Amino acid sequence: MLKRAAIFASLLSIASCAAQPLHSEWVTYYQVETAKPYDEVLAELEIAIAEHNFRITGHSRVGKVIRERGAENFPEYDTVQFCNLTLAKTVLDITPHAIGYMPCNVVTYQFEGKTIVRTHLLPEDTDNPALNKFAKEMNPQLRQIVDFAAEQ
Numbered sequence: 001m002l003k004r005a006a007i008f009a010s011l012l013s014i015a016s017c018a019a020q021p022l023h024s025e026w027v028t029y030y031q032v033e034t035a036k037p038y039d040e041v042l043a044e045l046e047i048a049i050a051e052h053n054f055r056i057t058g059h060s061r062v063g064k065v066i067r068e069r070g071a072e073n074f075p076e077y078d079t080v081q082f083c084n085l086t087l088a089k090t091v092l093d094i095t096p097h098a099i100g101y102m103p104c105n106v107v108t109y110q111f112e113g114k115t116i117v118r119t120h121l122l123p124e125d126t127d128n129p130a131l132n133k134f135a136k137e138m139n140p141q142l143r144q145i146v147d148f149a150a151e152q
Contacts, residue, residue: 030143031118034150038076041108041115041149045080048148049106052141054082057103063110075110082106087138091122094130098122106146117150119143 034041049056063077083103091098106119119142122135 028121028123029118030121030139030146031116032146032150033114033116034152035114036150036152038108038110038115041117042078042080044151045106045108045117045145045149048145049080049082051148052084052145054084054104057081057083076115077109078107080106080108091131091134091138094134095128098131104142106149108149115150117146119146 036044046056058079058081060079061077062079063075066074066077081103082105088102091101101120101122104119106117108115108117110116121139121142122131124132124135124139126132
């Protein structure tokens, strides 16, 4: 009986370790809406990214591709990925887990007659003071990029 209890306790202990995530943080988003024409938002987004010394690393035109496959009235959906390798190295030196936030990403899409512009922000309240400091310097830039793209 004692042997079974020890095995059961060991299994519970192992299971509780497996359930703990390696790196967990709450992801927050920054989002704005605009009535500005969609193509203008995308063009302004590219300008804002470049003005903040980032380079576009990818652009997925999901809505356009779906329309090309036959869904004629499918709305616009885009994701634009961008990065600054100097900043990427800085944050990865702070913590390798930050790779989950890379590259920076802004999504744009149409919803109820408006264009939505949205990005995820870096966590500012982790157990890592250096990551928090980096995030507090980076998040305003991400907000400015989104705001610039959406402003009328």
